[in-house]
Amino acid sequence: MELTEELIAEVNCEELPHPYRKMAELIGVAATLELAKHFGGTYEYMPKFDKAIGPARDRIICKEFDGTNYKDLARKYNLSETYIRSLTRPKEEGEQLEIEI
Incomplete structure (x- = not known):
């Protein structure tokens, strides 16, 4: 040792x-x-848990989205229905998915 x-x-x-x-x-x-x-000796900012898991959570939401389950997903992930709608909205050609990091 x-x-x-x-x-x-x-x-x-x-x-x-x-x-x-x-x-x-x-x-x-x-x-x-x-x-x-x-x-040690530095000041490192550690984002909140929700910020750290956000991109992975959003990918899972998109996989679970069936075209109609906005409210169910909003309740399940404690998010607004508006956020779920914006996340699952069909993207225009050339438009990229915006995931806040």
């Missing part, structure tokens, strides 16, 4: 600085320390 692995194995959540504690509870101490190695 190399020194770094030995040190990581010795660290527990309570010893971590406050911002890392919740993260360590969620993903483990080793993964938290790996993130600290890469991003």
